[in-house]
Structures are given as structure tokens and as C-alpha cells.
Amino acid sequence: MLLNFVIKTVINGIALWIAALLVDGITFGTQADTAAIVRTVLIVALIFGVLNTFVRPIAKAVSLPFIILTLGLFVFIINALMLQLTSWLADQLNLAFHVEHFFWDAVLGSLIITFVSMILGFFNPKD
Template sequence: MQNFLIRVLINAVALWAAAGLIDGISFGDDDAWTSKVVTIVLVALVFGLVNAVIRPIAKVLSFPAVVLTLGLFTFVVNAFMLQITEWIADPLGLAFTIDEFWWDAIFGAVIITLVSWLLSVVLPDGDD
């Protein structure tokens, strides 16, 4: 359970960093920081569930493209997971939007990957 909470917080920080660095990714128009924090954590939870359920299937189906591009297609798969998160967040009433797939979602996936990796190295994961 502790590992799951750490992963959700890492995803939340990574999503917040991507939204801060890329104009096309946003968490609603509300200026109240408390509602933004709650939205970011809930979107991080959805993002974690999408990565746990859909990403393994997408990785298997995209394996030939990943091999042909020497792993660079992984960023497209990650961007697709981010786009699916947006599609799921909308009916749930979470104000999470991505303007363009090819620019905003791809660069957002790169930022999320880098921030998640960095925080995973720094923070304990509970497996030790």
C-alpha cells in the first residue's frame, strides 16, 4: 500500500511538472490551489491505473515499432497513456486537458518519464 501511495505521489509531481512546463497541458481554470492539488492527485491516480491496466497491452502490441525505432516509440506509447488518462478524466469531472497529441502529449510524456525516473531514484519504493 505504501508503494502504491508513493507511486501516486510521484505521478502527481510528474504531471504537475509537465503541466507547468508545457502550455498545452492544464488542470482546469480554477485558481484555488487546493482544488488543483486534489485534481492533480486524482488524475495521478487515474494515470497510475491506466499504466497498470492498459500499458502492458500497449507495450506488447507496439513491440515491433519499439524495436524498429530503437526504443523511441516508447514515448508515443507513454503519450497515448496520457491521452487515455485525459479521456477517462473528462467523464469523471476532472479538469485535465491536453491540447495536441503530437506536441503536448509527446513532450509531456518525456517530462513525466524524466521526473518519474528522477523521483523513483531519490525516493524509496518499499521493495528493499
């Protein structure tokens, strides 16, 4: 169980890092130290994982009519909200992670994170 949690956290971290590389509005700060960047990515991945575990199901339940009305496309908005909430919590914890604009940066970032997590999830032996 712990190994599965670690693997999913690493997958989230890689997905967040790739999204930060591809989307200009998602940044992990301007630190020159590689160890500090890796530490920030892992902590942000933990925050993102906790939010997706506890907050995302509640948000999906509350917005179920919108999800049905849009044939499931509203889930991407919920994912963008989770990314924006992760950015806010990282700011509260003085971490160098920031998402600039909700619609363009967060939605595009959530699409990239979903796609990369899906691909990397195939390599997870526990799933």
C-alpha cells in the same frame, strides 16, 4: 505495499503537475482554490497510474514490432497515448485536466513525466 502505491501516486502527481507547468497544452484547469487543484492532481495521478499498470503493458505488447523497429523510441509514443487517454478519462469524470494536441503536447509531456518520475523514483525507499 500500500505505502509504495501512495509514494508512486505522489510521484506521478508531481510529474504531471511539472509537465502542466512546462507544457502550455497540458492544463489542470483554472481553479482558484489550491485544494481543488491538489485534489484534481491526485485523482489524475491515480488514473494515470492505473492506466500505466493495466493498459500500457498491453499497448507495449501489441506494438512490439514498432518498438523493435524504432529501437525503443516508439515507447515514447505509447507514453503519450497513456497521457492522452488519461486526459480523455479525466474529461469523462469532469476533472479539470486536459492535453490539447497529441503529438506536441502529449509527447513532450510524456518525456517530462518520464524524466521527473525517474528522478523522483530514486528517492523511493521501496524500489
